[in-house]
Amino acid sequence: MNENWWRNAIIYQVYPRSFQDTNGDGIGDLKGITSRLDHIASLGVDAVWLSPIFTSPMADMGYDVSDYYDIDPLFGTLQDFDDFVTRSHELGLKVIIDQVLSHSSSKHSWFEESRASRASSKADWYVWADAQPDGMPPNNWLSVFGGSAWEWEPRRKQYYLHNFLADQPDLNLHNEEVQEALLRVLRFWLERGVDGFRLDTVNYYYHDQQLRSNPASIRADREALPDVYGRQEHIFSKNRPENIDFLKKLRTLTDEFEGRMMVGEIGDGGDAATKLMAEYTKGSDRLHLCYSFELLSPNYTASHFRNALESYRLAAPDGTACWSFSNHDVPRHVTRWEENAGSSKELAKQTVAMLMSFEGSIGIYQGEELGQQDTELNYDELTDAQAIRFWPAVKGRDGCRTPMVWEATKQHGGFSSAKPWLPVKDPQLVRAVDAAEASNDSVLHSYRSTIEFRKNNDALLTGSTAFLDLPEPILAFHRMTKDQKLTCVFNLSETARELRVEGAVSLSGPSSATLHNQILTLNPNGFAYLISNQLEGLELIS
Known part of the structure; x- marks a missing residue:
């Protein structure tokens, strides 16, 4: 393994x-x-x-x-x-x-024991807090699912914390x-x-x-x-x-x-x-x-x-x-x-x-x-x-x-x-x-x-990444190992784009692009992988 x-x-x-x-x-x-x-x-x-x-x-x-x-x-x-x-x-x-x-769930046995009494063996397994003098929750924390992150429990006369639903009380990992x-x-x-x-x-x-x-x-x-x-x-x-x-x-x-x-x-x-x-x-x-x-x-x-x-x-x-x-x-x-x-x-x-x-x-x-x-x-x-x-x-x-x-x-x-x-x-x-x-x-x-x-390209599996400075909507970067450089180019638009290529490169693997006379044409939402050990430059021209 x-x-x-x-x-x-x-x-x-x-x-x-x-x-x-x-x-x-x-x-x-x-x-x-x-x-x-x-x-x-x-x-x-x-x-x-x-x-x-x-x-x-x-x-x-x-x-x-x-x-x-x-x-x-x-x-x-x-x-x-x-x-x-x-x-x-x-x-x-x-x-x-x-x-x-x-x-956990509010139906978990841990919480059922915790909410029953401040004296239970799991009283401190969840996050409990007293109300403010006016009965409001202890602070302004909010739930991801809306409203306060605090729910009142009348048996303990305390609030418990729930960052999500009230049915999902927060465990107290300080314990x-x-x-x-x-x-x-x-x-x-x-x-x-x-x-x-x-x-x-x-x-x-x-x-x-x-x-x-x-x-x-x-x-x-x-x-x-x-x-x-x-x-x-x-x-x-x-x-x-x-x-x-x-x-x-x-x-x-x-x-x-x-x-x-x-x-x-x-x-x-x-x-x-x-x-x-x-x-x-x-x-x-x-x-x-x-x-x-x-x-x-x-x-x-x-x-x-x-x-x-x-x-x-x-x-x-x-x-x-x-x-x-x-x-x-x-x-x-x-x-x-x-x-x-x-x-x-x-x-x-x-x-x-x-x-x-x-x-x-x-x-x-x-x-x-x-x-x-x-x-x-x-x-x-x-x-x-x-x-x-x-x-x-x-x-x-x-x-x-x-x-x-x-x-x-x-x-x-x-x-x-x-x-x-x-x-x-x-x-x-x-x-x-x-x-x-x-x-x-x-x-x-x-x-x-x-x-x-x-999976068949070491450059994509283990290579380092170096981005090329090209304008929107082109995302381009090299993936490189000691022996291989693969340049990945993506057209993030619904319009075809052309790039001028300087140096000796070739298309590799799946693509939605063509390479002819040093012009790389990317289809709408097109992409290309270029074997680019001898790439000297890449420029967006249209």
């Missing part, structure tokens, strides 16, 4: 509710995922990440865990999980599972007993054979023990935001320096097991996210990988991509980032960026070429290999608490969570024999797996060929 397999790995995210249903209840399950592993393996990816599958009341679709040691019956059993791990490993796929350590309990959870799953963890909201683990109020945000657009959460600088409710010591404990544990890894989610934006990614991955005693929402934003400009990658590398020269364009929390990138595209198919092909050329590890979200777009949902079809509360200004996350579509002519796209928990609609059906397999020009085949190209 390559202990450092994670450094340039391609990780495929499965949203279990929406992958494949085998028992006819309209909800995906572990047996369904296992039955579809051949599809995942055929892409050439290295690992499968499962969003939460643990016992849960599902107030936040499994990110509210009530039993960290068992599988929710919706998804199956521990035996089903073991079968999934076995089959994944047979196919050469690593297994990464979500771990939600910053908070070492809580830390040890969470470490035991991770050990249980490591011993069961998982290869890594995706750590949810890893920057929310600690809070300011003085409970100081957050200052107002200095963002220029704060009043234009659809909610008020972005109007604060969350310097006391999250992103605390105490986090580092716990990350080191997590690393010590995973290092006991050969070839295991952790990838942390930074729930933040802008410069703070890049700084935290670097801080959490520097050296060899913290997280193996980190990702933020930097490239999951609506921003589709060369300067934005360059700034994100360069800022991270500058801040953590020895760290490893994990870059992705889509996941279960944001609109799918083909939808997010469609106004920059002449064709959604060409945009999908370009974005996988761009993603596979980035330095670090790569994340793919289920369905993006088909060029899937967000599903337009009506209010009565929603399940996401955030969308239900703030509709229509906030459409929520259901649109990117609708089921995988396997067969275009089957009811519900072959996902289930019953009505799915979220609908399968015609715009998604036309991008079914079987239709993509039958078309030589499909996004699916582009994903496979681009992933194969990455």
Whole structure:
């Protein structure tokens, strides 16, 4: 086993509710995922990440865990999980599972004991605080899902902290007993054979023990935001320096097991996210990988991509980032960026070429290999608490969570024999797996060929990155090893562009470009990989 397999790995995210249903209840399950592993393996990816599958009341679709040691019956059993791990490993796929350590469900036995009395053995396992003299919460901290981050508990006559839903009380990681309990959870799953963890909201683990109020945000657009959460600088409710010591404990544990890894989610934006990614991955005693929402934003400009990658590398020269364009929390990138595209198919092909050329590890979200777009949902079809509360200004996350579509002519796209928990609609059906397999020009085949190209090029796997100073809408950079220089060029617009090439170069791998008489012509949303050891210059001419 390559202990450092994670450094340039391609990780495929499965949203279990929406992958494949085998028992006819309209909800995906572990047996369904296992039955579809051949599809995942055929892409050439290295690992499968499962969003939460643990016992849960599902107030936040499994990110509210009530039993960290068992599988929710919706998804199956521990035996089903073991079968999934076995089959994944047979196919050469690593297994990464979500771990939600910053908070639990309000139905967890730990919280039920904690809320019952200030004298209980777990009284300090969650974050409790007295009301102010006028009965108001102890400070101004806000919940990501709206309103105050504090909920009143009449039995204790205190407030408890919840950075997300009131059903998701924050664990008190300042308490070492809580830390040890969470470490035991991770050990249980490591011993069961998982290869890594995706750590949810890893920057929310600690809070300011003085409970100081957050200052107002200095963002220029704060009043234009659809909610008020972005109007604060969350310097006391999250992103605390105490986090580092716990990350080191997590690393010590995973290092006991050969070839295991952790990838942390930074729930933040802008410069703070890049700084935290670097801080959490520097050296060899913290997280193996980190990702933020930097490239999951609506921003589709060369300067934005360059700034994100360069800022991270500058801040953590020895760290490893994990870059992705889509996941279960944001609109799918083909939808997010469609106004920059002449064709959604060409945009999908370009974005996988761009993603596979980035330095670090790569994340793919289920369905993006088909060029899937967000599903337009009506209010009565929603399940996401955030969308239900703030509709229509906030459409929520259901649109990117609708089921995988396997067969275009089957009811519900072959996902289930019953009505799915979220609908399968015609715009998604036309991008079914079987239709993509039958078309030589499909996004699916582009994903496979681009992933194969990455894996066969040391420059893309291990090379350093150097950006070229070209104007918008061109993103261009070298990936370089001692023996190879590959230049990656992307046209981030719906209009064809021409560049003058100086020096001897040649096209390599998949592309949507031509090279003739030293002129590189990039199609709308076009891209090219150039073997460029003798490249002397690249200039945008039209």
